Amino acid sequence: MKKDQPSLNLRAVDAHLERGDYGQALELLTPLVDLHPISTPAGSQVRFLMITSWMGQGQNEQALTMARALSRSGDVDKRQQAKQLVNILDAPSLERPDSWTMRLPPLEVTATGGSPPAVSSQRRSRKPKPPPPPPTGPTRAPAVGFAVVVIAVLAGLTLLLSGCVRIDADLELTGPDRMELTWQVQSINDQPMPWQRRFEQNLRRELPQLHIEHPSPGRQRITPGVQSSRDLNLLLQTMVTLAGRSAGVEQLPPPEFNLVERNWLVGIEQHLHLNLDLRHLPDIPGLEVNLRIDHGQIQHTVHSGEQVELDQSRWRWSPLGLGSLLIVVLMGCSLLLQGVRRKLGFGFPELPA
DSSP: OOOOOOOOOOHHHHHHHHHTOHHHHHHHHHHHHHHSOTTSHHHHHHHHHHHHHHHHHTOHHHHHHHHHHHTTOSSHHHHHHHHHHHHHHHSOOOOOOGGGOOOOOOOOOOTTSOOOOOHHHHHHHTSOOOOOOOOOOSOOOOOHHHHHHHHHHHHHHHHHHHOSEEEEEEEEEEETTEEEEEEEEEETTSSOOHHHHHHHHHHHHHOTTSEEEOSSTTEEEEEOOEEOHHHHHHHHHHHHHHHHHHHTOSSOOOOEEEEEEEEOSSEEEEEEEEEEEOTTSOOOTTOEEEEEETTTTEEEEEOTTOEEEEEEEEEEEOHHHHHHHHHHHHHHHHHHHHHHHHHTTOOSOOOOO
């Protein structure tokens, strides 16, 4: 008949482990190893507690040997737990930085229980106390140089935020001395910039005859309608001035264009010269100006610091001139037919008697 194993009481061992008394815990666990084989649940529990005690004492080699023995246990849970301990104990140890350790100087205790007076502190106490710091006085306002730097930084931010836009200007010759301008301002991030809102407010206040619409978020379309070249030139200069004022850019150069026309009775010869000079404009990142004439027949992209000159020539037939020419041709044909009739002896046409 098989002899029953004694009951296992590990309360005292747990109490020693909680207090950090690993040596006393090992003394209680060592006799239990012979009584409980490793294959039993109680034997596995005893050996796990021994591994904990050895790890607390820093004896990782003995703990690793016992953990490897437990990793071959028949119990799946115990075997998995032992393998985890093997991985932990078998990992390379890391060096502890000196900054993690606080070292205390050796303390000398006299017979009365106190510490001897420090000679260095007595010597330092003999030195005269440093004089008090001078008074700072009342708070002063920033100097002029600081204000100049702040203004320069704010101006740079204004220019940076004023950029990041694309301006599309489409100029069309609709007739003799008749031109139509379509101006579109598109923000790259599809959100209206602060200067765009100010620009629109200035346009509505200064030029109420303009038609302003928003086809998409962050886009403004400005159309003044069909006008003469002189009126459109003046209007464009005013719009550019308002745009520069809204963006915080002074002396923004307006575009210059000149329309020369020559009337040949049957048609008009038109020559348009456009000049846009951005060489004196401050460098604005992301600024892009697209110029198009007659719906893209001539187009060019301009950036800050560049200059462009565009020329467009075209011929436009005149309906009135063509009608006058047709009348002259018909009258010539009529006179020619009358001359032929007289030569044939028919004479001039007469009314009946």
